[in-house]
Amino acid sequence: MQNFDFVKPASVxxxxxxxxxxxxxxxxxxxxxxxxxxxxxxTPAVLVSLTGIAALKGVSVAGRVMTIGAATPHAEVARAxxxxxxxxxxxxxxxxxxxxxxxGTIGGSLANNDPAACYPAAVLGTGATVVTDRxxxxxxxxxxxxxxxxxxxxxxxTAVRFPLPDRAGYAKFEQPASRFSLTGAFVSRTGTSVRVxxxxxxxxxxxxxxxxxxxxxxxxxxxxxxxxxxPKGLIGDLHGTPxxxxxxxxxxxxxxxxxxx
Numbered sequence: 001m002q003n004f005d006f007v008k009p010a011s012v013x014x015x016x017x018x019x020x021x022x023x024x025x026x027x028x029x030x031x032x033x034x035x036x037x038x039x040x041x042x043t044p045a046v047l048v049s050l051t052g053i054a055a056l057k058g059v060s061v062a063g064r065v066m067t068i069g070a071a072t073p074h075a076e077v078a079r080a081x082x083x084x085x086x087x088x089x090x091x092x093x094x095x096x097x098x099x100x101x102x103x104g105t106i107g108g109s110l111a112n113n114d115p116a117a118c119y120p121a122a123v124l125g126t127g128a129t130v131v132t133d134r135x136x137x138x139x140x141x142x143x144x145x146x147x148x149x150x151x152x153x154x155x156x157x158t159a160v161r162f163p164l165p166d167r168a169g170y171a172k173f174e175q176p177a178s179r180f181s182l183t184g185a186f187v188s189r190t191g192t193s194v195r196v197x198x199x200x201x202x203x204x205x206x207x208x209x210x211x212x213x214x215x216x217x218x219x220x221x222x223x224x225x226x227x228x229x230x231p232k233g234l235i236g237d238l239h240g241t242p243x244x245x246x247x248x249x250x251x252x253x254x255x256x257x258x259x260x261x
Contacts, residue, residue, distance in 0.1 A: 002037070002040065002043055004043075004044055004045055004046060004047055005045065005046045005047070006046075006047050006049065007024075007046060007047070007048050007049065008048075008049040008051070008052045009048065009049075009050075009052065009053065010052055010053060010054075011053060011055070012053060012055060012056070012133050012156060012158060015048055015050060015053060015156060016133055016154065016156060018046070018048045019048050019154040019156070020154060021045070021046050022045060022046075023043075023044055023045025023046055024044065024045065024046040024047075024048055024154075025042070025044035025046070025047060025048065026048050026050055026111070026156060027047045027048060027049045027050065027051075028050050028051065028070070028071055028104075028105045028107050028108030028111070029051075029073065029103045029104035029105040029108045029109075030103070030108070031096070031100055031103060031104040031108065032108070032112050032114065033108075033112075050070070050071050050105075050107070050156070051071055053071060055069070055158070056069045056070045056071035056072075056107070056158055056159075057069045057071045057072050058072060059072060059076065059077065059080035059081070061084055061164075064163060064164045065161055065162065065163055065164065066081070066084060066085055066088075066161070066162045066164055067159050067160070067161050067162075068080075068106055068159060068160050068162070069107075069158070069159050070105065070106060070107025070108075070110075070156070070157040070158050070159055070160065071105050071107055072105060072106055072107075073101065073102055073103060073104060073105055074092045074093075074095045074096070074100070074101040074102075074104050074105070074106065075092070075093075075098070075101040075102045077089075077092040077106055078092035078093035078101070084164070085162065085164055085168070086168075087122070087168035087169050087170045087186070087188070087256075087259070087260065088122055088162065088168075088170075090169075090170050090259070091118050091119070091121070091122050091170045091186070092106075092118075092119075094118070094172070094174075094179065095118055095179065096178075096179050097179070106119055106160060107156075107157040107158075107160070110123065110130060110142075110149070110157060110160065111149065111151060111157055112147065113143060113146075113147050113148065113149050113205060113206075114147065114180070114205075115146055115147070115199070115200065115202065115203070115204075115205040115206070115235070116175075116180035116181045116182070116184075116199060116200040117180070117181075117199060117206075118170070118172065118181060118184060118199065120143060120197070120199055120205065120206035121170065121181075121184055121185070121186035121197040121198065121199040121206055122162070122170065122186050122197075123139045123142070123143075123160060123162075123197075124139045124140070124143060124186070124195070124197035124206050124207075124208060125168070125170075125185075125186030125187060125188050125195050125196065125197030125208075126139070126162050126163055126165055126168065126186070126188045126195065127139050127140070127163060127188075127195060128160055128161060128162045128163065129160070129161040130142045130157055130160055131157070131158050131159040131160065131161060132151065132155050132156055132157050132158055133155065133156045133158055134152075134155055137150050140208075143205060143206050145204050145205055146203065146204055146205050147205070148205075163190065165188035165189060165190045166189055166190050166191065167188065167189045167219070167260040167261060168186070168187065168188040168189070168260050169186070169187050169255075169256040169257060169258070169259035169260030169261075170184065170185070170186045170187075170256055170259065171184065171185055171252045171253075171255035171256040171258075171259055172184030172185070172199075172200065172252060173200075173248050173251075173252055175239055180200065181199050181200030182200050182201075182239055182240055182245065182248065183198065183199075183200045183201045183245050183248035183249060183252050184198070184199045184200050184252060185197070185198055185199075185209075185212075185249065185252040185253040185255070185256045186199075186256060187212075187216065187253060187256040187257050187260055188260075189216070189219055189260070192217070194213045194216045194217065194219070195208065195213060196208060196209040196212040196213050196216065196253055197209070198249055198252075198253075200235070200245070201234050201235060201245040201246070201248065201249055202233060202234055202235065203233055203234065203235055204233065209229075209249060209253065211227055211229075212224050212227065212249075212250070212253050215227060216257065219257065220257065221254035221255070221257045221258045222254070223257075224250050224253045224254050224257070225250060225251075225254050226250075227250050228246075228250075229246040229247075229249045229250060230246065231243045231245070231246040234246055
């Protein structure tokens with residue numbers, strides 16, 4: 001580790017001001033940032049903790065929209081979504097281990113945008129809205145590639161608004177040590193509108209599988225089982241080849257549809 005200043009503001013306004021300092025970086029759950037700092041892959045001069053801001057925590061439901069504060073831990077999301085948004089409860093409850101779930105936050109995950117993270121699939125797979133201290137960003141505009149988002153310098157995610165779908169499901173084939181997705185699929189259906197978001201498979205991060213969406217006009221697992229996905233641009237590593245992940249796209253999508261019912 002290295003020397004740095006630590007600031008824990010009590011409001012979003014105070015956090016925004018603190019992030020204007022040279023070398024300042026926001027800290028939410030710290031599940032990625034602290035590890036990268038230990039390896040000296042990140043060397044912020046100032047850490048601005050968001051965990052003391054009450055306005056960034058909690059889950060509420062109004063009408064057909066669930067709003068989750070950006071500093072809400074995964075474990076709380078899992079508890080609050082159970083019975084209201086079961087697919088999101090399954091997703092949040094399957095992230096990492098208990099220590100990670102009680103410390104890591106939804107806002108931190110989305111700001112980092114790891115290509116194998118779970119939350120990006122839920123956000124893109126439902127057409128959710130990422131709310132920041134400055135604006136509202138549609139899911140289709142938010143994710144912009146590997147570890148890349150539409151967030152500007154010093155911009156803070158304050159909440160995520162999920163439209164509650166008629167049906168939704170999540171399934172991932174996980175790497176057993178990290179519990180990240182080798183490939184994961186989040187599916188949702190609202191009326192006749194279908195969305196399928198795939199995480200863990202692409203070198204560019206989370207993406208919508210349009211062929212899967214078209215096939216699921218007939219909402220049943222068999223609709224996607226025969227579809228082929230080109231392995232070009234998919235991740236290849238010691239855990240699986242691009243062709244392996246290409247096969248998993250259809251397999252996990254079918255499982256997600258089955259879970260959604």
